[in-house]
Amino acid sequence: xxxxxxxxxxxAGVSRSTVSRVINHHPNVSPAxxxxxxxxxxxxxxxxxxxxxxLATQRTQILGIVVSQTAAVFFDDPSAYFPxxxxxxxxxxNQQNYSTLLWLGGSGEGENHESFHRQxxxxxxxxxxxxxxxxxxxxxxxxxxxxxxxxxxxxxPRHFAERVSYVTIDNVQAARTAVEHLIQLGRRKIAIITGPxxxxxxxxxxxxxxxxxxxxxxxxxxRWIVYGEFNTDTGQRAMKSLLxxxxxxxxxxxxxxxxxxLQTLRExxxxxxxxxxxxxxxxxxxxxxxxxxxxxxHHPIREKGxxxxxxLLGLIEGSVPxxxxxxxxxxxxxxxxxxxLNAQDMANLHG
Amino acid sequence: xxxxxxxxxxxAGVSRSTVSRVINHHPNVSPAxxxxxxxxxxxxxxxxxxxxxxLATQRTQILGIVVSQTAAVFFDDPSAYFPxxxxxxxxxxNQQNYSTLLWLGGSGEGENHESFHRQxxxxxxxxxxxxxxxxxxxxxxxxxxxxxxxxxxxxxPRHFAERVSYVTIDNVQAARTAVEHLIQLGRRKIAIITGPxxxxxxxxxxxxxxxxxxxxxxxxxxRWIVYGEFNTDTGQRAMKSLLxxxxxxxxxxxxxxxxxxLQTLRExxxxxxxxxxxxxxxxxxxxxxxxxxxxxxHHPIREKGxxxxxxLLGLIEGSVPxxxxxxxxxxxxxxxxxxxLNAQDMANLHG
DNA sequence: TTGTACGCGTTATCAC
DNA sequence: GTGATAACGCGTACAA
Numbered sequence: 001x002x003x004x005x006x007x008x009x010x011x012a013g014v015s016r017s018t019v020s021r022v023i024n025h026h027p028n029v030s031p032a033x034x035x036x037x038x039x040x041x042x043x044x045x046x047x048x049x050x051x052x053x054x055l056a057t058q059r060t061q062i063l064g065i066v067v068s069q070t071a072a073v074f075f076d077d078p079s080a081y082f083p084x085x086x087x088x089x090x091x092x093x094n095q096q097n098y099s100t101l102l103w104l105g106g107s108g109e110g111e112n113h114e115s116f117h118r119q120x121x122x123x124x125x126x127x128x129x130x131x132x133x134x135x136x137x138x139x140x141x142x143x144x145x146x147x148x149x150x151x152x153x154x155x156x157p158r159h160f161a162e163r164v165s166y167v168t169i170d171n172v173q174a175a176r177t178a179v180e181h182l183i184q185l186g187r188r189k190i191a192i193i194t195g196p197x198x199x200x201x202x203x204x205x206x207x208x209x210x211x212x213x214x215x216x217x218x219x220x221x222x223r224w225i226v227y228g229e230f231n232t233d234t235g236q237r238a239m240k241s242l243l244x245x246x247x248x249x250x251x252x253x254x255x256x257x258x259x260x261x262l263q264t265l266r267e268x269x270x271x272x273x274x275x276x277x278x279x280x281x282x283x284x285x286x287x288x289x290x291x292x293x294x295x296x297x298h299h300p301i302r303e304k305g306x307x308x309x310x311x312l313l314g315l316i317e318g319s320v321p322x323x324x325x326x327x328x329x330x331x332x333x334x335x336x337x338x339x340x341l342n343a344q345d346m347a348n349l350h351g
Numbered sequence: 352x353x354x355x356x357x358x359x360x361x362x363a364g365v366s367r368s369t370v371s372r373v374i375n376h377h378p379n380v381s382p383a384x385x386x387x388x389x390x391x392x393x394x395x396x397x398x399x400x401x402x403x404x405x406l407a408t409q410r411t412q413i414l415g416i417v418v419s420q421t422a423a424v425f426f427d428d429p430s431a432y433f434p435x436x437x438x439x440x441x442x443x444x445n446q447q448n449y450s451t452l453l454w455l456g457g458s459g460e461g462e463n464h465e466s467f468h469r470q471x472x473x474x475x476x477x478x479x480x481x482x483x484x485x486x487x488x489x490x491x492x493x494x495x496x497x498x499x500x501x502x503x504x505x506x507x508p509r510h511f512a513e514r515v516s517y518v519t520i521d522n523v524q525a526a527r528t529a530v531e532h533l534i535q536l537g538r539r540k541i542a543i544i545t546g547p548x549x550x551x552x553x554x555x556x557x558x559x560x561x562x563x564x565x566x567x568x569x570x571x572x573x574r575w576i577v578y579g580e581f582n583t584d585t586g587q588r589a590m591k592s593l594l595x596x597x598x599x600x601x602x603x604x605x606x607x608x609x610x611x612x613l614q615t616l617r618e619x620x621x622x623x624x625x626x627x628x629x630x631x632x633x634x635x636x637x638x639x640x641x642x643x644x645x646x647x648x649h650h651p652i653r654e655k656g657x658x659x660x661x662x663l664l665g666l667i668e669g670s671v672p673x674x675x676x677x678x679x680x681x682x683x684x685x686x687x688x689x690x691x692l693n694a695q696d697m698a699n700l701h702g
Numbered sequence: 703t704t705g706t707a708c709g710c711g712t713t714a715t716c717a718c
Numbered sequence: 719g720t721g722a723t724a725a726c727g728c729g730t731a732c733a734a
Contacts, residue, residue, distance in 0.1 A: 004727055015705045020729060030703060047473045051405045052727030055710050060402070065453070075438045075653070076636055078429035087426045090455040094467075099476065102416070102453040104441040116445075122398045124353075125450065285427055302426070355711050366721045371713065381719060403711030406726045 003046050012040040023048055063093050063312065064126035066103045068116070068137040074104060077231070079256050079284050081301060085132050085154060088305025096313055101126055117143055128312045130154070130305070134166060135199045152312045154304060156200045156325070165315065165323040167308040171201050174297045174330040175208025178251050178279045181295070183216045185338055187249035187277050191224035193238040193261065194253035202227070205253045205281070221245070228257070235260020243268060249277040249338075255284040258294055262337070273339035283333050292336030300328055354397050363391040374399055414444050414663065415477035417454045419467070419488040425455060428582070430607050430635050432652060436483050436505060439656025447664055452477055468494060479663045481505070481656070485517060486550045503663045505655060507551045507676070514674055516666065518659040521678040522552050525648045526559025528683050529602050529630045532646070534567045536689055538600035538628050542575035544589040544612065545604035553578070556604045556632070572596070579608070586611020594619060600628040600689075606635040609645055613688070624690035634684050643687030651679055 009016045014033055021029045022037040040046075054060045067074055067082055074082050086102075093100050105116035117140045120129070129144070129151035131137040135158060144151055145160050152165040175192075182190050192209045195202035206225060213220050223245060228234030235257035242250065243264075252258035258280035262272060270276050272292055280287060280296035287294040307328060314320040334340050360367045365384055372380045373388040391397075405411045418425055418433055425433050437453070444451050456467035468491045471480070480495070480502035482488040486509060495502055496511050503516040526543075533541050543560045546553035557576060564571050574596060579585030586608035593601065594615075603609035609631035613623060621627050623643055631638060631647035638645035658679060665671040685691050 005729095006727080016728085017706080017730075018704060021704090024729080028703060033703080047475075049727050050474060050476055051402060051411070052710090053729075054402045055400075055406050055712090056727080056729045058710075062452075075431050075434040077431065078637070080426050080428065080431065080434070083426040083431070083434050086453070087455060090453060094454075094456060094470075099474065100453045100455075101413075102437070102441060102451045103445075104438060104451075105445060119445075123401060123450065124398075125401055286429070356713095357711080367711095368713085368721060368723095369719085372720090375713080379719060384719080400711050403726090404713075406728090407711080407713040409726075 002049075003044055004049065008037070008040055008044065008046050011044070012037045060125055060127050061097060062099045062101050062126045063089070063309065064101045064103060064120065064129040065089055066105075066120060066129055066131045066137060066140065067133070068105060068113075068131070068140060069133060077256075078286070079230075079254070079282065081230075082132055084301040085305040088302035088307075089130055089309045091302075092306045092309040092313070098127075098313070113139065121147070121149065128152075128316050130308050130312060132305075134158070135196070150312065150315045150322075152308050152315070152324070154308055156204075158198065158200055161325075163323055165311060165325065167304055167311060167326050167328065168201065169299060169304065169330050170327040171204035172208040172211065174281070174299075175205040175251070175253070176212045177208075177330075177332050178281065178297050179209050179212035180216075181332055181334070181340070182249045182251065182277055182279060182338060183212065183218070185277060185340055188218055189221075189224075189245075189247045190218070190249040190251060191226065191242050191245070191247050192251045192253060193226045193228065193235060193242075193257050195228065195230040195234075195257075197227045202230075202253060209251060230254040231256045232260035232263070235262075236264045239264040243270075247276065249279070251279050251281075253281050255280040255282040255287050255294060255296055257281075258296070258337075259286060259290065262290055262294075273337055277338040279338055287333075288335070290337075295335045295338045295340065296333055297330050298333050299330060304328055353400075354395055355400065359388070359391055359395065359397050362395070363388045411476055411478050412448060413450045413452050413477045414440070414660065415452045415454060415471065415480040416440055417456075417471060417480055417482045417488060417491065418484070419456060419464070419482070419491060420484060428607075429637070430581075430605070430633065432581075433483055435652040436656040439653035439658075440481055440660045442653075443657045443660040443664070449478075449664070464490065472498070472500065479503075479667050481659050481663060483656075485509070486547070501663065501666045501673075503659050503666070503675070505659055507555075509549065509551055512676075516662060516674040516676065518655055518662060518677050518679065519552065520650060520655065520681050522555035523559040523562065525632070525650075525681040526556040526602070526604070527563045528559075528681075529632065529648050530560050530563035531567075532683055532685070532691070533600045533602065533628055533630060533689060534563065534569070536628060536691055538689075539569055540572075540575075540596075540598045541569070541600040541602060542577065542593050542596070542598050543602045543604060544577045544579065544586060544593075544608050546579065546581040546585075546608075548578045553581075553604060560602060581605040582607045583611035583614070586613075587615045590615040594621075598627065600630075603629060603631050606631040606633040606638050606645060606647055608632075609647070609688075610637060610641065613641055613645075624688055628689040630689055638684075638686070641688075646686045646689045646691065647684055648681050649684050650681060655679055 005016045005019050009019045019037055022034050090100050103120050121143050131153040134153035134155035141157055155168050156166050194205055226238040239261045252261050265272055272278055280294045283296045283298040287296050311324055356367045356370050360370045370388055373385050441451050454471050472494050482504040485504035485506035492508055506519050507517050545556055577589040590612045603612050612629055623629055631645045634647045634649040638647050
């Protein structure tokens with residue numbers, strides 16, 4: 001049923017190589033034959049066999065996306081973090097004529113994780129890999145770092161950080177900015193609720209928090225630093241434990257956490273921003289749906305995926321040397337949850 | 352750097368074919384040589400080249416996942432519908448040693464859509480395709496239906512429904528069950544807020560609604576049927592327009608819509624379920640986070656993806672004939688938003 | 703400018 | 719049981 005180069009060649013009255021040249025836009029082919037060959041190709045709706053081409057060129061034009069995460073984090077997360085990342089990756093990839101292979105796994109424990117990573121590192125289908133969540137992909141990184149495989153991680157990895165290419169945001173600076181904003185507004189007793197201790201994003205945000213506090217000469221009570229998950233549940237639980245400490249502000253290191261914080265504060269009858277200022281992180285769509293609207297750090301998630309992909313493509317083309325480490329900038333989005341905008345300001349904004 | 356069959360053969364002192372037989376677990380090989388060859392394979396950490404194998408077998412062991420949706424729907428949706436579907440697909444695929452190729456597209460208009468679908472239908476990389484959202488993939492279906500390409504859609508397609516394989520839920524029955532529940536509780540003036548008019552899921556839910564109403568001898572005011580999108584915004588807008596009509600119940604054809612409905616009712620001071628009963632659809636995690644908790648139809652999204660994949664695999668293996676159409680069952684999850692459980696019942700449940 | 707011949711790494715069909 | 723040898727469909731030096 002399917003034709004091949006040979007068939008087209010015969011129909012066009014030329015050799016197989018000439019057809020190949022035409023298809024690959026090789027310069028050395030006369031306009032006449034080029035025209036003639038294209039004609040036949042169009043007529044026959046011929047499309048070269050990708051697989052054969054891969055075998056011959058040793059290039060697949062495929063990028064692998066690896067999500068080494070437990071299922072729940074991927075699909076039950078209202079923040080759509082991974083989907084957004086994937087969107088950014090796929091966009092750039094498709095645009096550059098790359099296809100994307102999706103590896104979802106790690107849902108099981110130990111054994112499963114093992115075989116999942118083995119599968120990826122042995123399946124040489126992709127020209128390069130994007131690892132979403134460096135912390136979760138740690139075993140895979142350890143496996144890949146000593147091979148010629150090309151990959152870039154999202155997040156700075158905990159280990160091998162100097163040897164691997166990664167794209168992340170400037171978490172330290174971002175957190176610092178968020179906390180400085182609170183301090184400028186007169187807040188002094190500021191807590192931080194963040195994600196896992198072993199996640200570098202989470203970790204760096206704590207560093208930024210500490211830097212801002214120290215720079216302002218504010219002492220930090222150890223109880224003010226709470227680790228958990230980047231979800232609403234953690235926000236609720238942490239805020240409850242923080243309630244008796246007499247704080248005047250909370251830096252929630254993700255909007256999901258902030259959602260839980262706001263909910264708990266509402267239930268406890270604590271007014272935001274009057275009694276407690278809250279600043280989030282991520283700038284999710286949900287951040288504008290809360291009352292009061294959430295002041296937060298804009299996190300260019302999609303752009304992170306896109307950038308990582310462009311970088312990976314660069315590594316594949318050989319146009320940039322390995323390793324590459326990039327920190328994307330973020331910025332503060334001021335809304336209502338910190339009290340920076342009073343009623344008058346709001347009126348002006350809307351006027 | 353990378354070895355091939357020939358190299359292993361030389362090292363094991365046998366021929367290339369024998370090595371191939373060992374790898375593919377062919378019976379016709381003596382235990383002795385089998386053992387010897389395995390030894391070498393292990394030592395050299397040899398893994399056969401997938402691409403070459405694909406070329407020879409004419410099978411890729413790759414499944415394509417096509418999301419012909421505008422970007423926003425994929426990544427900004429808190430319901431995580433597509434990610435959940437993808438999860439179900441990837442799980443089954445990986446389990447059966449298939450990789451998944453992800454096609455995200457249709458973000459642009461016309462032209463882009465065209466080239467996106469062309470790219471997919473010409474890229475013969477996948478052994479089969481799963482099209483998420485038949486309504487959005489309509490042009491692609493039209494393109495594929497007359498080719499030997501194997502594919503299954505999620506949702507019943509609007510056209511070619513008899514000729515294509517699809518997996519969906521029994522929307523008519525589900526909607527009917529939801530509305531019957533409201534009727535049994537004494538509600539009479541029941542509205543439905545649903546998704547796009549051209550979406551078959553959306554359409555079928557209206558059919559089920561009408562059947563239930565008719566079976567109960569209840570007249571339906573045309574204004575009670577509102578089409579929109581499967582999101583919170585639609586819920587809010589539609590509910591506002593419904594408010595003056597003196598209803599006593601609303602069937603929101605998605606939990607996202609129900610969220611908007613509940614919010615609008617709260618703002619309007621309408622008590623749920625006393626003044627207005629609300630039943631949703633999907634049974635998202637968010638349905639238990641509302642006050643009152645949402646009575647809703649459980650929608651096995653993940654299972655839908657998994658089933659579609661198993662079906663597609665069957666088509667590929669040739670073990671089932673084309674086309675196959677399957678309706679997955681759903682069930683009603685009774686919580687608080689319809690008043691079926693009073694305070695006493697709740698106490699008993701928790702006791 | 704065009705054609706020949708070989709290589710990419712497997713699987714599959716034969717003989718032996 | 720085992721080993722040549724021919725596909726699979728394409729890219730590409732090299733020769734013409």
